[in-house]
Amino acid sequence: MKHLQYTDLNYSELFDEFRNPNSGAVVLFSGEVRDNNKGREVTHLEYEAYEPMANKMIDEILLEAVSRFNLNQAVCVHRLGRVEISGCAVVVITGAGHRKEAYDANQFIIDKVKNEVPIWKHEFFTDGTSEWGQNCDCVIGTGEHEHDHHHEKAE
Amino acid sequence: MKHLQYTDLNYSELFDEFRNPNSGAVVLFSGEVRDNNKGREVTHLEYEAYEPMANKMIDEILLEAVSRFNLNQAVCVHRLGRVEISGCAVVVITGAGHRKEAYDANQFIIDKVKNEVPIWKHEFFTDGTSEWGQNCDCVIGTGEHEHDHHHEKAE
Amino acid sequence: MDKKLIKIVCFAGLRKYFGSETSVFVEDGASYSGVIDALKALNPEATEVLPSCRIAVNEAFVALNEPIKNENTIFLIPPSSGG
């Protein structure tokens, strides 16, 4: 699928496709796997998605960003499967006439992708345990929190 | 010089040097040459710098950004000499544990480099004329303007 | 009242409670939150995590107070943790 892939992300290829004589500013974000999370040593991650829906949602987020920030181009690709330490989990590239739009749109896209799109991170630790990740520490329990995104509650 | 080069910028090399297992977020900004500026068609640009001073100032800006935004790494390379349409004029890469710092630091660096560092853009137009660029439309004349940066005035 | 069988596809951390998919009976005319209630009854250990889950049907989220339409399969979506 266009926005999801099981193989390594290749920055320079993505960047080269991106050339556009109207874009004065191109911003690339790469979310990479850290060797630790909340004090625990991480060996690697595995990503899972509800693939057709995730792909469709990323498509819609990109379209929204293009029109809202007047972008020339927007790309987002998320890794699935196993990703090693320092490996790239997600790439967002935005191109606009001026840099403010390119930065703002880039952040808008990654925030939405992380908060809304059905993709899940499985973290594996050096002690042999593993855990399904949460981007938002507050979602377990009442569901009340300070973020500007919204989780629909089941009750 | 470390932060100035007369040859094409190679993103993937810069990115590869950048791998750091503590960086969860890497942001790359690329300032690219547009084929038009204020309604005039541009054929190419040429950049000139007061090289030793520009190199030293970029070094200082990067150090300031690293400490202010708690970065793991920061890189900035500016092209000198002739740059074609869609060519890359400047690259800034920032790596941090979390994405907000990486984005904020990246914008901090490019804003300072554009506003403060002695580098000048010579724009060449399709009608055969050329012009020395200004990032700030307001500096000619009274020097009074709305920006948060400051040009010391000569009188 | 008549009941119907709904298949629920589960992802990520939810599989530890329900496997990759499970089925529950809900009453005709029930809303999607009826599915959540049935899942809590099926495995009370999931009571803590279910409130943070969303339900998707035909690759789109649905409001939990909406009545279930004629679909037989729904997707239970735990909080996103991509990126």
Place this chain on the structure above:
Amino acid sequence: MDKKLIKIVCFAGLRKYFGSETSVFVEDGASYSGVIDALKALNPEATEVLPSCRIAVNEAFVALNEPIKNENTIFLIPPSSGG
């Protein structure tokens, strides 16, 4: 009063007024803004652009009201337009 000769290195758009470098005499004890005044006298067409220029000495900007120290060469820095 004694005068001294100061060499000024010019960049970018300033070269059209002064070439790559020029020299002016300033009075002993003059501040850097004395150099700017001498340059205006040298080429009045530059009067518009000089107020937006800064002066650098030893690769650092100096305040224009500071007295010129013992340097013989200063760098006249037009507004940045990199990026």
